[in-house]
Amino acid sequence: MKKLIYILFTCFLFGCVKHDVDLVFDELPEARMLARNQELQNKLSESPGWEAFLRTSLNGTGYGFYMTFDSSSGQVTMYSDWSTAYATTPKISTYRIIYEMNTTLTFDTYNYISIMQDPNASVNGGSSSTGLRSDIEFAYIRSTADTIVLKGKHYSNYLYLIKASTSNATKYTNGGYATAISSFNSYFNSHSNNYVVMAYNGSDVKMGVTIASSSKTLSFMGKSGDSTISGSTSYGYAIDGVYFTDAITILGKTYIAIRYKEDGYMYIVDSEGKEYQILQNATPLLAMSDLFGYNKTYNSIYSFGTAYSSSNAAVSASLPTGVTSDFNTEYNGLISRFAANSRYVDTVEFKLSSSTTALVRIWYWSGSTHYLADASFTYTYINGVITLSNYTESVSNTNWTTRITQIGSFVTWLQSGPFNANWVTSTTSGSPTLAGLYKTTKATDFYYGRVRKSQ
DSSP states (O other): OHHHHHHHHHHHHHHHSOOOOOOTTSSOHHHHHHHHHHHHHHHHTSSSOEEEEEEOTTTOOEEEEEEEEETTTTEEEEEETTOHHHHHSOEEEEEEEEESSSEEEEEOSOOHHHHHHOSOHHHHSOBTTTBTSOOSEEEEEEEOSSEEEEEETTTOOEEEEEEOOHHHHHHHHTTHHHHHHHHHHHHHHHOOSEEEEEEETTEEEEEEEEEETTTTEEEEEEEETTEEEEEEEEEEEETTEEEEEEEEEETTEEEEEEEEOTTSOEEEEETTSOEEEOEEOSSOSSOHHHHBSTTSSBOEEEEEOOOOBTTBOOOOOBOOSSOOOTHHHHHHHHHHHHHHTTOEEEEEEEEEOSSSEEEEEEEEEETTEEEEEEEEEEEEEETTEEEEEEEEEOSSSSHHHHTHHHHTTHHHHHTTOOEEEEEEOOSSTTOOOEEEEEETTEEEEEEEEEEEOOO
């Protein structure tokens, strides 16, 4: 007992004595924390504003923002590509820089980034309780002369802040963000079969570039020798294009953005700042068999018209312009037979729904009610040739059988294969990507339309 008291007393005495200790990092931890926090605050204050890009975990979708930080008030002013309204309406909220295992940027009142995290699914279309699985607290990772890199503390997605030029900052605050988003989407809506030329192993490789604005994703696909190369990433909109929320490496080069320049062209930008002009081809670079299949980039060929609205009469579906095919007569006959019965077709679709089943779907209007008539076939798809068999009408309802008089000889045409699946070229400038089913016995007779990934 006396020994224990002696030990405790000795410890107490040593605890009261000041020692000249060599600091491992030349300063106390508290000082290092304050310095690290101040480093981030000083960095945020360097620029008139920051273009920011964030990926969410639920769907992998990217989002773009523009932010300005006021260190004196602790407020951040924000714009977002979430909607046209948010792209033009500033949202002011508060932020803090705190130290929790690392310097952390915290958005502590509701703003446009908070939408991604909102647990109410009706707000963001995410999951109940977790939203889009995104963060409002971001650990400070590093910075360069023009970039700040932060990382979500829960979902670990990176938030990139890129210093905005004075001119770009002015465009954001003057309402230019929504216009820039619209211009970017319009460009890719009117430019099909996009590609860039990449140098690889001493030769040039054409890589197709596909933009899906609905999901804000970009995909590369091409061939080097016999190897198919592909990759995809999400993006957020900026005032002069888009930035990838995850850099993507293709053929040894890492790409970070697409920039829309004053010369009217789009350019892919790599991590070293080199730009590659996006060009257009008459048809996709790869064979249709590489891209068209039930589990591939596209699984549907479709034609559509204008959907019914209460203020306008229903308008029948129309084939894409600039294409000459014997099938045009068959298709127009189908549309006319429905119209003569006061029904108006707005979509005709051929879809590979599984590895063995193909669907033919006709959507039409009767009055203000939308109906589906569909039939199915068993198919084989070998060396680019699709062979249909086992025709079955009225798959999901009885409408195909009910409307068989209007469908008429279209059924006979569908049974007149086999068909070569191939791309279709249009003489119309800016035509979308088109594909067709060419009769193997008569190449001038082919069903055709736009391509998409149909759910």
